[in-house]
Amino acid sequence: xxxxxxxxxxxxxxxxxxxxxxxxxxxxxxxxxxxxxxxxxxxxxxxxxxxxxxxxxxxxxxxxxxxxxxxxxxxxxxxxxxxxxxxxxxxxxxxxxxxxxxxxxxxxxxxxxxxxxxxxxxxxxxxxxxxxxxxxxxxxxxxxxxxxxxxxxxxxxxxxxxxxxxxxxxxxxxxxxxxxxxxxxxxxxxxxxxxxxxxxxxxxxxxxxxxxxxxxxxxxxxxxxxxxxxxxxxxxxxxxxxxxxxxxxxxxxxxxxxxxxxxxxxxxxxxxxxxxxxxxxxxxxxxxxxxxxxxxxxxxxxxxxxxxxxxxxxxxxxxxxxxxxxxxxxxxxxxxxxxxxxxxxxxxxxxxxxxxxxxxxxxxxxxxxxxxxxxxxxxxxxxxxxxxxxxxxxxxxxxxxxxxxxxxxxxxxxxxxxxxxxxxxxxxxxxxxxxxxxxxxxxxxxxxxxxx
Amino acid sequence: xxxxxxxxxxxxxxxxxxxxxxxxxxxxxxxxxxxxxxxxxxxxxxxxxxxxxxxxxxxxxxxxxxxxxxxxxxxxxxxxxxxxxxxxxxxxxxxxxxxxxxxxxxxxxxxxxxxxxxxxxxxxxxxxxxxxxxxxxxxxxxxxxxxxxxxxxxxxxxxxxxxxxxxxxxxxxxxxxxxxxxxxxxxxxxxxxxxxxxxxxxxxxxxxxxxxxxxxxxxxxxxxxxxxxxxxxxxxxxxxxxxxxxxxxxxxxxxxxxxxxxxxxxxxxxxxxxxxxxxxxxxxxxxxxxxxxxxxxxxxxxxxxxxxxxxxxxxxxxxxxxxxxxxxxxxxxxxxxxxxxxxxxxxxxxxxxxxxxxxxxxxxxxxxxxxxxxxxxxxxxxxxxxxxxxxxxxxxxxxxxxxxxxxxxxxxxxxxxxxxxxxxxxxxxxxxxxxxxxxxxxxxxxxxxxxx
Numbered sequence: 001x002x003x004x005x006x007x008x009x010x011x012x013x014x015x016x017x018x019x020x021x022x023x024x025x026x027x028x029x030x031x032x033x034x035x036x037x038x039x040x041x042x043x044x045x046x047x048x049x050x051x052x053x054x055x056x057x058x059x060x061x062x063x064x065x066x067x068x069x070x071x072x073x074x075x076x077x078x079x080x081x082x083x084x085x086x087x088x089x090x091x092x093x094x095x096x097x098x099x100x101x102x103x104x105x106x107x108x109x110x111x112x113x114x115x116x117x118x119x120x121x122x123x124x125x126x127x128x129x130x131x132x133x134x135x136x137x138x139x140x141x142x143x144x145x146x147x148x149x150x151x152x153x154x155x156x157x158x159x160x161x162x163x164x165x166x167x168x169x170x171x172x173x174x175x176x177x178x179x180x181x182x183x184x185x186x187x188x189x190x191x192x193x194x195x196x197x198x199x200x201x202x203x204x205x206x207x208x209x210x211x212x213x214x215x216x217x218x219x220x221x222x223x224x225x226x227x228x229x230x231x232x233x234x235x236x237x238x239x240x241x242x243x244x245x246x247x248x249x250x251x252x253x254x255x256x257x258x259x260x261x262x263x264x265x266x267x268x269x270x271x272x273x274x275x276x277x278x279x280x281x282x283x284x285x286x287x288x289x290x291x292x293x294x295x296x297x298x299x300x301x302x303x304x305x306x307x308x309x310x311x312x313x314x315x316x317x318x319x320x321x322x323x324x325x326x327x328x329x330x331x332x333x334x335x336x337x338x339x340x341x342x343x344x345x346x347x348x349x350x351x352x353x354x355x356x357x358x359x360x361x362x363x364x365x366x367x368x369x370x371x372x373x374x375x376x377x378x379x380x381x382x383x384x385x386x387x388x389x390x391x392x393x394x395x396x397x398x399x400x401x402x403x404x405x406x407x408x409x410x411x412x413x414x415x416x417x418x419x420x421x422x423x424x425x426x427x428x429x430x431x432x433x434x435x436x437x438x439x440x441x442x443x444x445x446x447x448x449x450x451x452x
Numbered sequence: 453x454x455x456x457x458x459x460x461x462x463x464x465x466x467x468x469x470x471x472x473x474x475x476x477x478x479x480x481x482x483x484x485x486x487x488x489x490x491x492x493x494x495x496x497x498x499x500x501x502x503x504x505x506x507x508x509x510x511x512x513x514x515x516x517x518x519x520x521x522x523x524x525x526x527x528x529x530x531x532x533x534x535x536x537x538x539x540x541x542x543x544x545x546x547x548x549x550x551x552x553x554x555x556x557x558x559x560x561x562x563x564x565x566x567x568x569x570x571x572x573x574x575x576x577x578x579x580x581x582x583x584x585x586x587x588x589x590x591x592x593x594x595x596x597x598x599x600x601x602x603x604x605x606x607x608x609x610x611x612x613x614x615x616x617x618x619x620x621x622x623x624x625x626x627x628x629x630x631x632x633x634x635x636x637x638x639x640x641x642x643x644x645x646x647x648x649x650x651x652x653x654x655x656x657x658x659x660x661x662x663x664x665x666x667x668x669x670x671x672x673x674x675x676x677x678x679x680x681x682x683x684x685x686x687x688x689x690x691x692x693x694x695x696x697x698x699x700x701x702x703x704x705x706x707x708x709x710x711x712x713x714x715x716x717x718x719x720x721x722x723x724x725x726x727x728x729x730x731x732x733x734x735x736x737x738x739x740x741x742x743x744x745x746x747x748x749x750x751x752x753x754x755x756x757x758x759x760x761x762x763x764x765x766x767x768x769x770x771x772x773x774x775x776x777x778x779x780x781x782x783x784x785x786x787x788x789x790x791x792x793x794x795x796x797x798x799x800x801x802x803x804x805x806x807x808x809x810x811x812x813x814x815x816x817x818x819x820x821x822x823x824x825x826x827x828x829x830x831x832x833x834x835x836x837x838x839x840x841x842x843x844x845x846x847x848x849x850x851x852x853x854x855x856x857x858x859x860x861x862x863x864x865x866x867x868x869x870x871x872x873x874x875x876x877x878x879x880x881x882x883x884x885x886x887x888x889x890x891x892x893x894x895x896x897x898x899x900x901x902x903x904x
Binding site: 032033034035088089091152153154194196198200205206207208209210211212213214215216217218219220221223224226227228230231234236270273274275276278279280281283289292293294296298299300301302303304305306307308309310311312313314315316317318321323324326328350359360395396397398423424425426427 | 484485486487540541543604605606646648650652657658659660661662663664665666667668669670671672673675676678679680682683686688722725726727728730731732733735741744745746748750751752753754755756757758759760761762763764765766767768769770773775776778780802811812847848849850875876877878879
């Protein structure tokens with residue numbers, strides 16, 4: 001590998017300025033679930049890219065706009081980088097130690113909503129590009145950015161956007177929005193993401209809330225109807241009860257089991273981090289935990305709301321109740337198929353009164369562990385990290401990698417500075433600045449080597 | 453009966469001034485569930501009573517204070533009047549046509565939180581007293597007021613207060629906080645109230661919320677635990693599944709069934725008012741509806757809360773979930789016994805992780821339909837209302853009548869100006885001013901005749 005001392009020195013010398021840019025980016029709220037600040041944030045991203053000589057464009061979708069940008073390089077090869085500028089809602093606000101949209105550095109970490117997921121991943125990558133441009137004046141390969149604003153709401157319009165822009169998005173390989181190290185600080189290569197099918201289930205049982213002294217005996221209660229409907233979806237043993245739900249599930253291959261087996265056992269780490277004594281389903285640990293964690297589909301209640309939720313008691317029978325539910329899917333389950341089976345199940349079980357709103361979804365997708373692009377990522381990591389990058393055939397999270405893998409036909413690789421206590425989607429989300437620098441150095445090397 | 457023309461004339465001539473007093477009373481928020489404005493409201497009530505020459509005292513309890521007041525009259529007989537100065541929370545605010553704590557008169561109704569339940573019942577009674585005092589300078593009997601501030605949160609400390617003040621509260625009969633007419637404008641005498649046992653069930657499954665992509669497969673979900681626990685309490689057929697729950701239930705007597713049978717059939721009225729096509733449990737109407745409505749105990753979810761409840765989707769697995777649940781009890785069920793059975797049931801079903809907070813309760817209590825005091829109320833109503841008052845052996849709502857009936861040994865009678873569209877506990881709570889005047893005229897007569 002080449003000598004990257006000059007470029008590394010640039011990164012060492014310009015960190016403060018880059019972190020200021022990151023702070024400014026995190027300070028701009030961009031909550032897709034609540035449609036807050038998306039346009040403003042897209043405009044900010046466009047400026048950030050133009051500053052690096054990219055031709056950037058804000059492209060409309062039926063939802064939040066996508067920022068697309070490209071800059072030609074010396075070779076014919078094209079690297080596509082996927083990021084998102086939207087963030088999760090910051091609630092519950094009272095659990096934040098510093099305000100979510102006023103990023104703050106404490107003890108070598110930066111805190112703020114979206115700082116890890118995924119704003120710093122964009123700035124670290126721009127930082128790597130800055131280093132190359134400052135030293136060489138040109139990029140070693142073509143680089144394209146696709147930066148969407150709906151990743152945290154299941155990327156509802158991204159698949160359609162990609163389908164309509166296959167030519168512009170043409171590339172040889174794709175870098176994913178995130179990546180990171182595990183609890184041992186070993187960099188991980190995540191080769192697949194589960195799919196997702198996110199729905200809101202709601203019941204309206206009455207024209208108005210009613211005094212529970214009257215309603216309880218004779219009128220339908222929306223909260224009860226919802227409770228019973230939810231209960232029909234999954235048993236206490238965690239088995240999902242929707243007929244046909246597991247039909248298309250492909251079990252992990254021997255190679256998958258082998259790769260999973262190589263990964264460290266996280267049993268105790270998880271128990272400490274999440275404050276639990278036992279896992280569900282009687283899972284003990286070892287390979288069983290690793291496989292269950294990612295190769296089984298799930299049905300998760302993400303939220304429940306009905307009636308009176310304040311302090312003390314209110315004797316009211318609610319007319320309305322709703323639940324947010326996400327299904328994590330494994331190959332080859334398809335969101336639309338799950339949706340159809342869910343509707344049929346609710347109808348069969350007598351829950352025709354339960355309305356389903358589809359809030360987004362994508363099937364699972366995976367990249368071949370043997371792809372040369374994966375090898376390049378692993379190789380360029382060796383100089384940066386103390387341990388070699390390890391391959392993870394699939395992770396539990398979801399993302400819109402399906403159209404990148406299947407529509408654009410790209411190998412999709414992860415690299416980044418996430419860490420186990422990064423608290424993505426939770427209060428006090430943070431990044432470790434040491435890992436941030438490592439990701440920038442890794443990315444700089446990857447771009448250089450990829451362009452050769 | 454005597455000639456009450458002069459006193460009626462007083463009531464006709466002084467309405468505006470009395471309604472101003474009511475508006476001032478409603479404008480003072482006094483939300484017991486949220487501990488808002490209770491002391492201020494108690495102080496206001498004390499002043500209102502002192503204005504009528506009552507010796508009033510604000511008496512501490514372990515919760516909101518009780519306002520106790522008395523004024524001697526000509527006879528030795530004592531009438532005890534029970535009211536409460538607290539109100540239900542006003543949420544959901546967006547459904548109010550005028551602000552809940554800015555009472556407004558529109559089309560012969562006054563709107564505001566607590567205007568019906570129960571602030572206007574106090575002012576109408578004071579209004580009747582004003583008429584008597586203005587004309588006669590003295591009361592015909594002793595009158596005592598007990599006005600509490602926790603009725604809307606299950607009167608948690610009232611029973612204890614009564615037990616400790618049996619002598620001061622000594623009386624010959626008791627007027628209850630509410631009363632009213634049915635959908636035909638026929639005044640109703642409610643002779644019994646169901647009991648209540650109000651609990652909050654909560655689950656804390658994790659030390660922190662977690663990304664649902666990780667949590668869903670391996671970690672316990674508080675919302676699921678709560679859903680399954682709730683489901684174990686009541687089946688889709690509305691049968692409560694807690695072992696022993698129905699053990700102490702006394703079915704309605706033949707006299708109860710006869711009195712219930714005399715009441716009008718509310719099937720269509722309810723269906724229109726609440727916007728439902730069918731009642732639960734396959735109830736058709738007629739006597740079955742009337743009996744089911746009040747003589748069966750219930751288990752009602754009043755509120756559900758967990759995880760993300762905002763717009764759109766958030767992929768989070770909640771660490772915490774809670775439900776507000778009220779059980780309406782019939783004779784001879786006891787709240788403490790139900791609580792014990794609930795705990796045992798949850799433990800047996802594997803829901804030891806579900807915490808129970810008892811938010812208050814009282815057993816059911818009833819007054820004998822043949823009591824002479826009941827006859828007096830019915831008789832004094834004849835001059836005011838177009839139809840004679842009808843006897844209802846029991847209603848579905850609850851209240852702290854148990855210590856009045858069983859500790860103080862009093863007949864408890866209802867009279868008031870509630871009406872079917874009064875929207876107690878709901879947005880746009882209101883009273884009809886024509887019924888308000890009728891209640892004041894009825895109360896004036898009752899006090900006069902009772903004193904004889």
